[in-house]
Amino acid sequence: MSDPTKERLERLRRASLGVRPSADFGDRVMTTLASPRSGEVVRPSGFWQVTSRLRFVGIAAIAAIVTLFVAIKSDVETDDLVASSYATPEVDW
Amino acid sequence: MTQLPLDLDDAVSRVKRGDISAFRLIVDATSERLVRLSSRMMGDQTEGEDIVQEAYVKAYEALTNDRFDGRSSIATWLYRVVANGCIDAMRSRARRPKAVDVHENAVVAPSTVDARLALEELDGWLNELPPEQRAALVLQAVEGLSSREIGEILDLTEGAVEQRLVRARAALRERRSAS
Numbered sequence: 001m002s003d004p005t006k007e008r009l010e011r012l013r014r015a016s017l018g019v020r021p022s023a024d025f026g027d028r029v030m031t032t033l034a035s036p037r038s039g040e041v042v043r044p045s046g047f048w049q050v051t052s053r054l055r056f057v058g059i060a061a062i063a064a065i066v067t068l069f070v071a072i073k074s075d076v077e078t079d080d081l082v083a084s085s086y087a088t089p090e091v092d093w
Numbered sequence: 094m095t096q097l098p099l100d101l102d103d104a105v106s107r108v109k110r111g112d113i114s115a116f117r118l119i120v121d122a123t124s125e126r127l128v129r130l131s132s133r134m135m136g137d138q139t140e141g142e143d144i145v146q147e148a149y150v151k152a153y154e155a156l157t158n159d160r161f162d163g164r165s166s167i168a169t170w171l172y173r174v175v176a177n178g179c180i181d182a183m184r185s186r187a188r189r190p191k192a193v194d195v196h197e198n199a200v201v202a203p204s205t206v207d208a209r210l211a212l213e214e215l216d217g218w219l220n221e222l223p224p225e226q227r228a229a230l231v232l233q234a235v236e237g238l239s240s241r242e243i244g245e246i247l248d249l250t251e252g253a254v255e256q257r258l259v260r261a262r263a264a265l266r267e268r269r270s271a272s
């Protein structure tokens with residue numbers, strides 16, 4: 001006795017053998033892999049390397065500015081001290 | 094049957110070493126069968142291709158992060174990921190109505206007209222079956238896998254697979270006699 005369910009499934013199996021991926025399917029997959037979310041263009045490790053390099057440059061710049069500011073400030077204070085010593089009134093003995 | 098006769102070990106090694114272009118060899122060697130599998134399971138080629146694409150992204154990440162253990166071939170592993178991806182997609186489709194694809198006519202699908210009609214018929218016919226029953230039925234009757242192979246893919250015992258197949262066929266017979 002024939003089984004209509006089995007026969008229909010078999011017919012659909014044969015008919016669906018003609019399913020083929022879209023013409024650009026492979027290209028789409030490779031584009032997805034190369035996108036920043038999942039591919040090799042932006043890797044988490046690369047991101048942190050760039051970030052830490054930028055951070056280092058920023059910190060070095062701030063340190064240089066602070067050093068310069070302190071140096072100028074201490075120079076001004078020294079000049080003031082020298083100036084005030086010159087300004088000390090002579091004691092009349 | 095699930096062991097696809099493909100030797101992609103060299104491509105796998107190259108991808109693991111960071112050669113993204115070698116992944117194209119894996120895609121070209123496996124996409125036809127995987128898209129056919131997912132399209133048959135989903136009854137829709139556009140949804141089928143989306144699921145296969147996600148499977149490739151997972152595979153690429155697994156290879157480049159050294160998470161692919163190599164116990165089975167990459168082709169067999171992909172087959173399993175796609176089959177389970179289809180079940181997940183069917184479950185979420187059951188929770189919301191099927192999305193209408195506005196680009197449907199724009200897709201350049203070289204599938205034959207017969208094949209596209211067959212997918213539509215499969216989708217309409219198996220639509221009311223629960224995802225696990227539908228998956229088991231397609232894997233057995235359309236993909237030609239044994240109950241043991243289906244059990245390995247769906248992480249079920251052979252008995253559990255048989256049970257789903259019996260229920261699926263009974264539901265289809267019942268619908269047929271009711272109509």
